[in-house]
Amino acid sequence: MSVTAQPRQPGGRRRRTTRLLAVAAGAVTVGALAAAALPASAHTGGPGKGDHRPGGHQQSRYQDVQLLSFNDLHGNLEPPAGSSGRVTEVQADGSTKTVDAGGVEYLATHLRQARKGNPYSITAAGGDMVGASPLISGLFHDEPTIEALNKLDLDVTSVGNHEFDEGAQELARLQNGGCHPTEGCYSDKKFKGADFPYLAANVLKEKTGKPVLAPYWVWKKNGVKVGFIGVTLEGTPDVVSAEGVKGLKFKDEVETINKYAKVLQQQGVKSIVALVHEGGFPASSSYNYDCDAAGAGSGISGPIVDIAKNVTPQVDALVTGHTHNAYVCTIPDPAGKPRMVTSAASFGRLYTDTTLTYDRRTGDIARTSVESANHVVTRDVPKAADLTALVGKWNALAAPIGNRAVGHISGDIGSTGTESPLGDLIADAQLAYGRELDAETDLALMNPGGIRAPLTYAASGAEGDGVVTYAEAFAVQPFANTVNLQDLTGAQVLQVLKEQVSGANEAAPKILQISSGLTYTLDLTQSGADRVVTDSVRLNGAPLDPAATYRVASNSFLAGGGDGFTTLGQGTGDVVGADDLTALEQYLTAHSSATAPYAPPAADRVTIVR
Template sequence: MSPTHSRRRAPRRVVVAALTTAAALATAGALAAANPAQADPSAKQSPTKDLQLLAINDFHGNLEPPAGSSGRVTELQPDGTTANIDAGGVEYLASSLRTARKGHDRSLTVAAGDLVGASPLLSGLFHDEPTVEAMNKLGLDVTGVGNHEFDEGKDELLRLQNGGCHPADGCYAKGRKFKGADYPILSANVLNEKTGKPLLKPYTVQNVKGAKVGFIGVTLKGTPDVVTAEGVKGLKFLDEAETINKYTKELQKQGVHAIVALVHEGGFPASSAYNHDCDAGGSTGLSGPIVDIAKKVSPEVDALVTGHTHNAYVCTIPDPAGHPRLVTSAASFGRLYTELNMQYDPRTDDIVRATVKGSNRVVDRTQAKAADMTKLLNEWQTLAAPVADKPVGYITKDITRNGAVESPLGDLIADAQLAHAKSLDSSAVLALMNPGGIRTDLVYAASGNEGDGVVTYGEGFAVQPFANTVNLKDLTGAQLVTVLKQQVSGSNAAAPKYLQISGGLTYTLDLTKAGADRVVTDSIRLDGKPIDPAATYRVAMNSFLAGGGDGFTELANGTNQLVGSDDLAALVDYLTANSSAAAPYTPTAADRITVVR
């Protein structure tokens, strides 16, 4: 049993913030009907209390404003066009949340996982201690766990919760001891295999001025498929909906009826605009795993705050009883937050479902920065500067990770890994890179004092923060064909994951076909020659892919493995060797894969 968690907030120093555009403040979705179990004829006369939830997800240690496309959101305009808005940065996020809380006596701030992991250098270099400290100052009340919280294994996750200096790196400055998270990190469906118990608390109850709200936190059941084997060693991941329903019953037995699920699994909205009306036309404009989960989660759960897919949505999905319920996500990297407003009925100790309204709000950069966050960032930036500011290469323009199938940055990373592989074994012929391992763009404009076109180590770290190694394996031609087909079949059938490929490998992707047939076997060439199914090819890939990650199970069957240096070192070495101030690197045309639509 988890005790009621009631924390006294420090008095808030409200930062006056400029409001974003009218569209940013427009309500993106609202429930139109109540759960009949809560519909009381006298509800209008009941002394209900206002309750506000502010939610974020997939922050990924983005303390500084994210660069390039990672630092923008798409906003739908009244005339139907779209505009891009620069957004994000913890100094602005703190200001936004503090402004949003004004006038709300009962406000809770929650998150749906992946607050840490895959973080830029300012946080990642210090094992995400800076992000935890920022979340403490931000006033975060509770978060669910995400898959990236397991990037460094369960012991490191426990340290982030409980505090203590890093076992290898120690404390980072004299007099600075890491105290851990002030907020509970919930992991209801993550069990310690030895004990059979949740690794961390499965739920918590927040009592805010008499309103008792229970929060249950789960991550996607498929976490072992998207995290290294070492990261989830000794852990078991259970079904999301079944786990939420189990602890919903436990909360109800304790008299807690207002319940919100924090689910690190998500969906794919019909529009990329954060303020798109997800329920337009009377049908759910959302697809993906969260839809099936939401339809199975107990009607006693009042809302689902979700994440993982880095998309923005506020959608209505019917609960198992057929009653509408909000499911929300605030994109990623602190560019948005979701505001949920509702009424809490003290007679039933429950949220009145019909009153729940939600919208996503932009964390715009026109408002004042939160001074305490600026101070925190300055402290960590001083510690990181000797490493972060070192120039490692030069580029002619932005090198983006954007691309429906192939991207210029994906090409660069694959080429860099092949070059590193060849330095270890001259028989290496190609490299494969998973798109999810590319976290942001390389931006031409200076982010500090280094000058335009200069790539610093910190910028490279933001692109590849996982500390994967570059591994070499032998694959037959038949296995290589299977790997390419796994991009669009098996676990990747619904949401394809297109591998980024090194120069010399080409093929055609026919999107008019279905499943594995979309990869045209006869088109696959290496240096202009057809792939021989019986031949052996020496292939470079990161350690995550080498273990069969992201659904590429055939890569795990490769043989004769050789482990090289880390992938960031490979990228840095390649940029240093292939660019200079006089001859900067020019991005590729990203035309190695021919796409038929």
Template sequence: MSATPQKNRVPRRVLAAAAGLATVGALVAAMPAGAQERHDHGHGHGHGHGHHKPSRTVDVQLLSFNDLHGNLEPPAGSAGTVNETQADGTVKAIPAGGIEYLASSLRTARKGHPYSITAAGGDMVGASPLLSGLFHDEPTIEALNKIDLDVTSVGNHEFDEGATELARLQNGGCHPVEGCYEKKKFKGADFPYLAANVTNEKTGKPILKPYTVWKKNGVKIGFIGVTLEGTPDIVTANGVKGLKFHDEIETINKYAKELDRQGVKSIVALIHEGGMPASTSYNYDCDSSGAGDGISGPITDIAKGITPKVDALVTGHTHQAYVCTIPDPAGNPRMVTSASSFGKLYTDTTLTYDRRTKDIVRTSVKSAGAKNPKSANHIVSRDQPKANDMTALIARWNALAAPISNRPQGYITADINGRGSTAPEKPLGDLIADAQLEGLAPADKGGAVVAFMNPGGIRADLVHKASGSEGDGVVTYGESFTVQPFTNMMNVVDLTGAQLVAALQQQVSGANEASPKILQISKGLTYTLDMTKTGAARVVTDTIKLNGEAIDPAKSYRVAMNEFLAGGGDGFAALGQGTNKLVGPSDLDVFNAYLAAHSSAAAPLAPPATDRITVIQ
């Protein structure tokens, strides 16, 4: 998902507090690019070799999910629910997710399926809660190995710490700075990360494998993995340094031809880019008005341009749930799926493989006359038994993280929603922006008069009644880290009034016109957003005021923001034009300092009023 990337996920001084967790290890060299055959390991994927003559067609089960973001424990608050439309038309929020339940769901789904593949659509790691993020996502890779993930594409968040760190997650080796956790070498991913459209600027070659081929009993299915071409726009410059990101359609079509020449006729594309369905309910019928009518966004054009050689698309990035049929360039139906985020859903798709043609027999999402759909999303219910090996994994890493994770940072009176708020101005957005302004307002800290926070960088809600041992209303370090896991450094820069106005207009114009990114603003800044208009005109300029005074286009203002925004990230080119930059503490340090200064057990902090942006719909 588009969000603030991180430079170093956890400050070195924080990890130093957990002395004894690590010993120094070496970084394993990057895996060479190229194709690799992926074989079934017999990890509960089913057997059934049999001695009878095989039938012409074989049903291959494709289980898929996307955007896990290191959520090993069940995500809290609204981030941990999925919407389900009931028979009477009402919508019910159902708690879902957690790696213990995802593992159980996948293992149960595989039963009775001799041919089963598990694939993912990117962002397995990055923007992770502290349990995984504190250890540079090694716990998540370990968990994915245990649930028998066969293959995943990279997503934009796989580049949060750069290509070298991504190569370490693939190949293993201890962290080059923090060393080896638990005094043992990290083994790396058992599954291939695919990065077909990400090349080294100097060599022109993919930084990881572009594709892989899964094989069993003569059945061959190729997987091509790509991230969105716009990854550099939503990741810090350090994260994508030395890399080039190429067009998704051209890349997939290129490697589909290559696989076809090798005799691999059945192909699935794993694409870390997505769309927006017309409903937020996971069980919405995307094709109720016609093939592809129920979804919009970048994936629709991508799907229409990908060669018919590709038989199905597993997508992600937008954190939405959908199972849609979008016709390929030849007009044939092709499934396009996404399973929400954070392990709350998984998709079960049936690929009917023809042994004679070596290709998938294409059908619509709901095949004619069939009682069951060919593809459907399923809730990762928390009512089912937990997977014991995942419970043990979480307990082991939690024991290492506990000295840091459980430290109280502040107190709140009620939920303060961030990720879970659908409003342009979010309560937690106001709180974060206020913290940044207060922390950087002193003259020796930068002299900021206003602060901006990008909405995608707010990764969770602050939940009043959270899981764990702490009392209700306590905000622990682990919880504040989950809200702001990137540890971006704060910047204070000079911007003119004209540049401030331009930045506000860029929220709803240019790259952000179709899907606005509304900056969260500190107290004192107010304006009106008229969504009945189009483009930059949605920002009513004569309403923009700072502490009651109109913005002077020629005046210079000191503005606080994280390094991602200060670099022009998320389409805010105007914010990247700042001068006289001062680098301050991390966004997480500023946030925690604000919580400590403004709350106590006797006087907890209430949610802000969210009265800074007046919205006309």
């Protein structure tokens, strides 16, 4: 694969001279960037004499390179609603406050302001730019988000697991352009695709063993070279439908990054950043807490820690994602040297500004000079006019579908917590729909990761307070999973509950949202499967009978064993119904009205012992 481009001029758009190809060839030729005739920065932070350029102009040995990054945008072009559109900020006195954040009109302004005075500036992302998107993007197979990212001057991103929601062919279309294969073009202009490369170093075609997209990319300017390697989590097949990853293999993140770091080194690229769609769990929910207060790596846990500790020291920084958390931490590399690892939460609420000090003599990053911080995408700045126009264009196309009222609520129905009110509502909706398919349906289970946004009472558009529109319901459940029925024994149902906190989910539990009538106790003072108190499980007040057969409703992703719930993949007597959004819509319509709105559930079905 060959890419030729010119770096972005200060205050302007970069120009692409060739289109990016979707499928990487066996031997990938790194994108050559035509050097812009701009003077080097006057930075002189490092020791030694500066090099000399032709014509008598002195060039500093040390050059600051700005790396702006974000992750997990998920097509959130408009400011996210409710808690999904806020971040927590630590104050000087130790208290915290919440700040409204997000929206690409504001993100564009913040990024453009951050780039001012930084001619050596790169913008990168850590995956999940698309997928699980609100209606404005999801209805159009995320073409609007790719157009927005082009306007944001994104230079490069890794793939995330959600980039495979619609399969590798659709991802290739987002990269290369072209109208949707079944729906055609959404306007009189053909979709042009991404101006930036998607990197997928550890995603291989089963038939050829070659990466499905380019594994790496190099940014160049005036002799400065920074390489980027992009990977998604090896466990992507566990969190994406089988159809989405059909024909693909996902390799180990560390092994892959180390492999391509050697390739880049052999090509003379010694400054390397890994874009890793896998993340961690910070000790604080505040975006600006001091992750290293008790020492390097002390303020974060989770999969990214082991990855960072084992990725070759040839990699100078890791931009991460997937867990939707915010952190700027140093984690020791295999040589024991601190290395920056960052994540900018999700939904465009934050961006990370990292300074990489490039040594022109060695071609490497002086890691002792790396500085980084997360910044809030506040909504108190002017909106970027070009992004406002883009959002308006796609909203106008979506409005006839999105503005239709589907229900009424009496207050915010939140989506956070071990058991959430919105989780209870969705599970009840799927139980009710399941009973339409089979009157003997006993219970419903919903995966928390399938709930993408809260329902908010305050009007976000032309509708009145408390009105739930189709667009708002779509934002909650955008995956188009079907509601499936299957038979499980009581012993299997109990095993499913234990799989919430054991096996693949032991380190990061995935607590299922359960329908009315099912109750149990979760003892968090225990470990593994013992956290589910077996004799506390009740269905309609009666103990769960291990030998009895129960009819269970769940979405198709769960019914296939997704999210580590392998026992759900062993059910029998399968019946496939309509999509889960239809179930939610029907339930809200049947159980609410303007004069009798639906009240937020109490979220009291799971008793928590801490």
